[in-house]
Amino acid sequence: MIAEEARLHAAWLPPEAFRALGSRRVLVHGDGMLVDTVLDEVARACARYGGRMWHSPSWDVDVDLVLALRGTDELPSATVQAARAAGEAALAQAGDNAVLGAEGFVLARAGDVTAVLADAPAGLLYGLFHLVRLGAAAFDTTRPAEQHRPALRRRMLNHWDNVAVHPVMGQVERGYAGGSIFWRNGRPRGDLARIREYARLLAACGINAISVNNVNVGRTEARLLTDRLGDVAEIADVLRPYGIRVHLSVTFAAPVVLGGLPNADPVDEAVRAWWAVTTRQVYERIPDFGGYVVKADSEGQPGPFTYGRDHADGANLLADALAPHGGVVHWRAFVYNHHQDWRDRSTDRARAAYDHFVPLDGRFRDNVVLQVKFGPVDFQVREPVSPVLAAMPATRLAVEVQVTQEYTGQQRHVCHLGPWWSEVLRFAPWGPGGRTVADVAAGEAGEGGGLVAVANVGDDLFWTGHPLAQANLYTVGRLAWDPQLDPRAVLDEWIALTFPQSAMADPELVGRTLHEIMDDSWRTYERYTAPLGVGFMVHPGDHYGPDVDGYEYTRWGTYHFADRDGVGVDRSRASGTGFAGQYPPYWAQVYESPERCPDELLLFFHHVPYGHVLHDGSTVIQHIYDTHFAGVEEVAVMRGRWRTLKGLIDPAVYERVEQRLDEQARSATEWRDQTNTYFFRKSGVPDAHGRRIY
Amino acid sequence: MIAEEARLHAAWLPPEAFRALGSRRVLVHGDGMLVDTVLDEVARACARYGGRMWHSPSWDVDVDLVLALRGTDELPSATVQAARAAGEAALAQAGDNAVLGAEGFVLARAGDVTAVLADAPAGLLYGLFHLVRLGAAAFDTTRPAEQHRPALRRRMLNHWDNVAVHPVMGQVERGYAGGSIFWRNGRPRGDLARIREYARLLAACGINAISVNNVNVGRTEARLLTDRLGDVAEIADVLRPYGIRVHLSVTFAAPVVLGGLPNADPVDEAVRAWWAVTTRQVYERIPDFGGYVVKADSEGQPGPFTYGRDHADGANLLADALAPHGGVVHWRAFVYNHHQDWRDRSTDRARAAYDHFVPLDGRFRDNVVLQVKFGPVDFQVREPVSPVLAAMPATRLAVEVQVTQEYTGQQRHVCHLGPWWSEVLRFAPWGPGGRTVADVAAGEAGEGGGLVAVANVGDDLFWTGHPLAQANLYTVGRLAWDPQLDPRAVLDEWIALTFPQSAMADPELVGRTLHEIMDDSWRTYERYTAPLGVGFMVHPGDHYGPDVDGYEYTRWGTYHFADRDGVGVDRSRASGTGFAGQYPPYWAQVYESPERCPDELLLFFHHVPYGHVLHDGSTVIQHIYDTHFAGVEEVAVMRGRWRTLKGLIDPAVYERVEQRLDEQARSATEWRDQTNTYFFRKSGVPDAHGRRIY
Structure with a gap:
């Protein structure tokens, strides 16, 4: 959805995403620059969706949600205190992990109140956005307590x-x-x-x-x-x-x-x-x-x-x-x-x-x-x-x-x-x-x-x-x-x-369709581009679109060594550059062996004949043909799926994606045809299924 | 030679080129803007080399050279008139061609005088530069008369x-x-x-x-x-x-x-x-x-x-x-x-x-x-x-x-x-x-x-x-x-x-060496680049250096269709695009036939197997290898020859050419290696002479 005021797409924070939060009574407890950010967010949401917000009041309020820094003053009402206690209890269960740190938070329910507790203001902010992700589910009465700390500090x-x-x-x-x-x-x-x-x-x-x-x-x-x-x-x-x-x-x-x-x-x-x-x-x-x-x-x-x-x-x-x-x-x-x-x-x-x-x-x-x-x-x-x-x-x-x-x-x-x-x-x-x-x-x-x-x-x-x-x-x-x-x-x-559900006619269809289009799209892209991990068959300079030999005779160290007999880079210790030996023993041994090497990395580690049989029983050359035909077909399916969304989502998003899918289909076809033709010309092996190779 | 005043190379008109002219007594006869140009040139040459110039004098002068528009007033001295008469006689011999036209001229000797006659000022200017090319030879007493008219008008x-x-x-x-x-x-x-x-x-x-x-x-x-x-x-x-x-x-x-x-x-x-x-x-x-x-x-x-x-x-x-x-x-x-x-x-x-x-x-x-x-x-x-x-x-x-x-x-x-x-x-x-x-x-x-x-x-x-x-x-x-x-x-x-002789130590060596370097250099370039007329194996966009497949899958219509079996574009009427049929019958028949087609255009007109035997007895693939090795060797010979000129010619010219020859040698080697490797990878045919192909 495009925010009218900014002419800028709201991405994953459209106002709708704050509906569950903004329609409730919320207490924010704590101070600091990032707590102020939380306050701003909550206030904005409540203003839009009819909720109400308090900031660390000294009197009792009944709320649905409390976002509080631990170690601050006592919280007001009994329900809030219960929610807080539930959070502390969950933390205590975790033993050593009871310190939430600079960015962690705990979310717990007690009675009708959801509590988010953090040791530091950043944790409260991350807890807030966690609530946004959860939406109404954050207020499920049966929701068990959960703790969140980032696995990676930076x-x-x-x-x-x-x-x-x-x-x-x-x-x-x-x-x-x-x-x-x-x-x-x-x-x-x-x-x-x-x-x-x-x-x-x-x-x-x-x-x-x-x-x-x-x-x-x-x-x-x-x-x-x-x-x-x-x-x-x-x-x-x-x-x-x-x-x-x-x-x-x-x-x-x-x-x-x-x-x-x-x-x-x-x-x-x-x-x-x-x-x-x-x-x-x-x-x-x-x-x-x-x-x-x-x-x-x-x-x-x-x-x-x-x-x-x-x-x-x-x-x-x-x-x-x-x-x-x-x-x-x-x-x-x-x-x-x-x-x-x-x-x-x-x-x-x-x-x-x-x-x-x-x-x-x-x-x-x-x-x-x-x-x-x-x-x-x-x-x-x-x-x-x-x-x-x-x-x-x-x-x-x-x-x-x-x-x-x-x-x-x-x-x-x-x-x-x-x-x-x-x-x-x-x-x-x-x-x-x-x-x-x-x-x-x-x-x-x-x-x-x-x-x-x-x-x-x-x-x-x-x-x-x-x-x-x-x-x-x-x-x-x-x-x-x-x-x-x-x-x-x-x-x-x-x-x-x-794509918030409340804003659209058939949210289930939209969600499922988007998932179908996107979830496997990386593998689709892999299928219609460079095969089996060999990489770098892109157009030099801009790196867009196919050019099978584009980097083959350059200074960049990115080669596939395809000839009439086979393709791939021998990086084994036995006969190649020895790169496989840079791994700890388990993977060094796996990668060293053309038989054990995972198919998807075969040509990264080995130069093999076009007739080399992969683990799935296909030859390398047939795999190249099959994946390239399949990849283009998958893009066609993507486009078909996208078209079912017409009228169901923001027209601006629809049109932009549709244009790009047209280009993706064109480009994928080019990848398919150039790659297949290149390898057919080199190998002389026809497609087992007799499909058109130019 | 670089003119000091202009910091600009004099190219084929260094002052020395005007020595023979400028050291003589010259009469220019006629009027007009281009005659003024002739006058300027002659005056400058005479000033430098001690000659003397007159422009249409009414009194008798003895001269070595006259440049005159025909149909102008009578020329002064008897010797000049004789020279003019010699020119007219030469023209008369030519019959229908007696009109020199807007740009032609005649050059003739009579006694000790050389005459250049023209119908129009441009002819006189071209005659002047012809004299420059001839140098002292323009004043050989035995020189026969010659007429010059441009074959092409524009x-x-x-x-x-x-x-x-x-x-x-x-x-x-x-x-x-x-x-x-x-x-x-x-x-x-x-x-x-x-x-x-x-x-x-x-x-x-x-x-x-x-x-x-x-x-x-x-x-x-x-x-x-x-x-x-x-x-x-x-x-x-x-x-x-x-x-x-x-x-x-x-x-x-x-x-x-x-x-x-x-x-x-x-x-x-x-x-x-x-x-x-x-x-x-x-x-x-x-x-x-x-x-x-x-x-x-x-x-x-x-x-x-x-x-x-x-x-x-x-x-x-x-x-x-x-x-x-x-x-x-x-x-x-x-x-x-x-x-x-x-x-x-x-x-x-x-x-x-x-x-x-x-x-x-x-x-x-x-x-x-x-x-x-x-x-x-x-x-x-x-x-x-x-x-x-x-x-x-x-x-x-x-x-x-x-x-x-x-x-x-x-x-x-x-x-x-x-x-x-x-x-x-x-x-x-x-x-x-x-x-x-x-x-x-x-x-x-x-x-x-x-x-x-x-x-x-x-x-x-x-x-x-x-x-x-x-x-x-x-x-x-x-x-x-x-x-x-x-x-x-x-x-x-x-x-x-x-490279005027009078300015250098060993003019004969310089002239011969330059001729040896340059005369066959087009064929040398042909040898180390795209073979047999197939063309366009250049780096896309800038068109410099090899990229055998660079244009193979583009929109530009410039393909070679090399595969593991052969290379070339079938432009025959019988089985190809029919382009050969655009020629009049003689060449249409010659180009149509892979046997009769000249070797140097074979791949322009035909897609042939790598084993196709050329008129010289070599196969196509061996021809590719041989010409690419030969081309690089020829560049090495060029460089060697150029180095013999060190100290004999203008150092600025020497150095500029030497730098470019270094690049030519590098680039030719790249052409050789990429082209040979490309075709070896495709054909699998080893070089008959066992030379290094990467």
């Missing part, structure tokens, strides 16, 4: 937004939703109301940190750290009431570029002093500043290699400057040779992060978070999980995923990534039953690096270009809060919030 | 220069020599001195017409026709003294874009009136304006198809406006479907110009020149000659070639195109011994459309980026003047002028 978005328009990458690098919500043509965009709406949406799904500029830091962007810090502080002020801290991408060369020093060498005292002073000034202006994000020695960005230092030296330099103020440095592990010779089959980009960083384990400061892309290459629709995540026990590791759909349809295709991220987070790198990627991101004592997601939001009316791509943003926040959530359930949450 | 350059910088194509579309000499950032560049130098160079090689803006006409460029006509007039004023007329690329939509009319329909009286008035205003400002160049209904440019009219309607509209003033419209035949579906093998871009235009033969006005690319596709390193050139006897046809090296190394590679153009111009479309392409361009009675060349000049110090690429510009002018010239001899002319 749940972060990276915006790849440029301040100045980059001549190639534009205002937002790999952005598919218009311009930046923060910047325009070298200056702040100036729409703080929109940023506030954004913060509210993010808090409602659990995000608590944002970096506001691209990891590729240009000349203009560099200055955000110093003379343009005010632009950052302005954003921080708007995000703060929603519990979101601002982080800044900085250039490692800042002491040279901004400070006029002759070098940026991490062991140079003048450099260290410059970072210390500069960082102190940042905190003077933004006391809750989150820290720095750094892409160093990567794809042309400056870094410690220039001075013969390693990445621990580099990261620790910034960490030392941040430590006195409680900040962290997110240091990206995305370091590889981007001038590779395609003729050289011994160099393997997949190995690079491990080879660069694992030897440094134990050398990073406590406030360094090594930010590791979830896969070893680059956000493909299918990759194995990065072995770095299992190889640095003495380092705080964050898992980086990409919400912006660079390689997954660029928000022109429906590609709901929740199931994929869930697979990644649940993956057990030491073998089935062992610790998971989510455990690594959480850390042994909750001190892991968390989850970082490259944002997909721009100044588009629907935030994300494709209205259904909002679900990816929502889902990444929810999975960062709780990686154990069923992504199908999260999708349904998003659908229920975004 | 010898034109098209500049694809944009006035405003195009966001993708830049200041000069497909320009590889820096910015435009005419325009910069939306305004005139303002360096009229450079344009004057350019005009002088062009006159010296025979060019007599220039269009000064890109055939893709943007919003800014459109206005050159009306409110920015002054910018064009300024250029015309500078070119005029060198016998060069200005033409303008216009948009067919001009009546809408500039005139505010509701349409640009050729039968609309308001449209016709607008063109008539606008054109009259152009001639009021530029009385010798050449005419319009139009790219219509091509690659997104507007055209008559919008109004359901054909290209004769469109061209005649402009022709009618130009006719009262003696102008011509160059109407490009480059019309094809640029949204082709690669799956559709029945559509053939090569057929397009013929299919569009041949049915219109006889319907174009006399002052329409249909400008036909020499080949049916797009300036590839090897194509057959366009069949349109043999199929429109009732239409004035111009042959269009590309001096800017879009597909031939982009002035980073040495690729001397003279031999290629010579092959094209000497090609006999009706069969061996018949009329040639040059004859078509000349026309039966000298009224053909001439030769049009897309220019390769920018604001680069060396004019053309690669200093040796100057030779292409020189050569195209010379071949337009006389298509029968041996391109090897023209190359030597260029070498002798540009």
Whole structure:
């Protein structure tokens, strides 16, 4: 639904989502900036839906709902006290977990009252949005008590937004939703109301940190750290009431570029002093500043290699400057040779992060978070999980995923990534039953690096270009809060919030149809694009649409080696690049073997003949044909389903999605035909079912 | 040699080139703007080299050289009169050809005097530059008389220069020599001195017409026709003294874009009136304006198809406006479907110009020149000659070639195109011994459309980026003047002028070495790029470097259809697109047959197995390997030869060429390796000589 006043889609917080809450008598108990935010939200909801709100009254009131900070004064009425007691009892049952921490909350029922208790204001805010998700169910008399604490302490978005328009990458690098919500043509965009709406949406799904500029830091962007810090502080002020801290991408060369020093060498005292002073000034202006994000020695960005230092030296330099103020440095592990010779089959980009960083384990400061892309290459629709995540026990590791759909349809295709991220987070790198990627991101004592997601939001009316791509943003926040959530359930949450039942004619049909369209859409996208984990058959540069050989003879280290006999990259220890050996033994052995390797990753790890038989009994070549035909058919089904929603939902949403589905169908057909033709021309093997290959 | 004053390379007119002339006693006889130009040139040469000049004196002078307009007053001394008589005698011998026309001249010796006679001032100017080419040989006592008339009346350059910088194509579309000499950032560049130098160079090689803006006409460029006509007039004023007329690329939509009319329909009286008035205003400002160049209904440019009219309607509209003033419209035949579906093998871009235009033969006005690319596709390193050139006897046809090296190394590679153009111009479309392409361009009675060349000049110090690429510009002018010239001899002319002997230590070595480097360089380039006429294995967009499948699945109609069994495009009548049938019978039969088709065009006309045996006994696949290895070796030889020139020639030229040869070697190696690997992967056939294929 598009809010008339803002001409901006309400996403998962339409007024309707507050109906259950807003029609009740609500007591908010506690003080602080984030409690004020809760008060604002509740007041707005009550004003719209006829409820009533009190803030910490000293007299008895009968209420339906209480949101209260623990350890505050006694609450008024007996019913409220009972509800509170129920919450405390639930907490007591949990034993060691009785401390809710900075962001947790408990929800309990007693009599006719629902209570949300928290130790800190942020917990109350998250509890409020939990109530919004629950809707009327929050007031079910039989509802058992529940506790919620985020599994990951830092749940972060990276915006790849440029301040100045980059001549190639534009205002937002790999952005598919218009311009930046923060910047325009070298200056702040100036729409703080929109940023506030954004913060509210993010808090409602659990995000608590944002970096506001691209990891590729240009000349203009560099200055955000110093003379343009005010632009950052302005954003921080708007995000703060929603519990979101601002982080800044900085250039490692800042002491040279901004400070006029002759070098940026991490062991140079003048450099260290410059970072210390500069960082102190940042905190003077933004006391809750989150820290720095750094892409160093990567794809042309400056870094410690220039001075013969390693990445621990580099990261620790910034960490030392941040430590006195409680900040962290997110240091990206995305370091590889981007001038590779395609003729050289011994160099393997997949190995690079491990080879660069694992030897440094134990050398990073406590406030360094090594930010590791979830896969070893680059956000493909299918990759194995990065072995770095299992190889640095003495380092705080964050898992980086990409919400912006660079390689997954660029928000022109429906590609709901929740199931994929869930697979990644649940993956057990030491073998089935062992610790998971989510455990690594959480850390042994909750001190892991968390989850970082490259944002997909721009100044588009629907935030994300494709209205259904909002679900990816929502889902990444929810999975960062709780990686154990069923992504199908999260999708349904998003659908229920975004397309509220009370506002439509046939809510059940709408909800079911949206779920059917979106739930398996990632696998559909996988089917009609690069097969069996081989990746990177995209059009060079813009990464949209098929170009099977597009990266085959380039410097980027992304090859499939298809010839007339077979396809795939031999990354085994026995005969390939040895990448498979970077995993702990269980997966090293599985991936090493073409027989045991999971089908969906076969071509990532092995070069096999087209006649190689997969676990499902199909040959590789027939699998390519079958999946590509199937993927296009699935898109046709999606379109058909979408058309059944005409007249049932907001026409603006309907039309935008319909247009994009047209493009998705066109593009998927192109993927199918180019891929099938390419492999038919190479293999000479006809389709077993005699379908048309051009 | 770089002129100190201008910081601009002198190209083929260094002062040294005027030594033989400038050290003599010279009489110039006649009047007019172009005679003044001759006077300026001679005076400058005499001032430098100690000669002396007179202009039409009434008293007797003894001279070594006379340049005289025929039909003027009696010449003074007896020796001069004898020389003149010798020239007249030579002309008389030629019988019907005794009229030299607007641009011809005769050169004769009598006693110790050399005479150049012309009917018109331009002839005298061309005679002057002929003397420059001859140098001291012009004064050989035994030199027989010679007559020169241009074979082609219009010898034109098209500049694809944009006035405003195009966001993708830049200041000069497909320009590889820096910015435009005419325009910069939306305004005139303002360096009229450079344009004057350019005009002088062009006159010296025979060019007599220039269009000064890109055939893709943007919003800014459109206005050159009306409110920015002054910018064009300024250029015309500078070119005029060198016998060069200005033409303008216009948009067919001009009546809408500039005139505010509701349409640009050729039968609309308001449209016709607008063109008539606008054109009259152009001639009021530029009385010798050449005419319009139009790219219509091509690659997104507007055209008559919008109004359901054909290209004769469109061209005649402009022709009618130009006719009262003696102008011509160059109407490009480059019309094809640029949204082709690669799956559709029945559509053939090569057929397009013929299919569009041949049915219109006889319907174009006399002052329409249909400008036909020499080949049916797009300036590839090897194509057959366009069949349109043999199929429109009732239409004035111009042959269009590309001096800017879009597909031939982009002035980073040495690729001397003279031999290629010579092959094209000497090609006999009706069969061996018949009329040639040059004859078509000349026309039966000298009224053909001439030769049009897309220019390769920018604001680069060396004019053309690669200093040796100057030779292409020189050569195209010379071949337009006389298509029968041996391109090897023209190359030597260029070498002798540009690297004057008197200025260097070992002129014989320099001349021989340059000839060895350049003469076969087109074939070398052909060897290491796309094989056997198949074309278009270039990187999409920028067209530089290899990308074998780069255009294979695009909308551009440029495919090679390589699969595991074979490669090439079946354009036969029997089983292919039928393009071969567009030729007159002799070549239609030759091209139709895979056995008779010339090897170098085999894959343009036929899809053959890799084992197909060529006329030289090699298989197609072995030919691919052999030529690609050979091409790279030849580049290595080029580099070795160039290095022998170190210290012998201008260091600035030396270094620029050396840098570009480094890039050529790198690029050629990339071409070799990608092409060989691509075809090895597809064919599985190993190299017979066991060389390294990756």
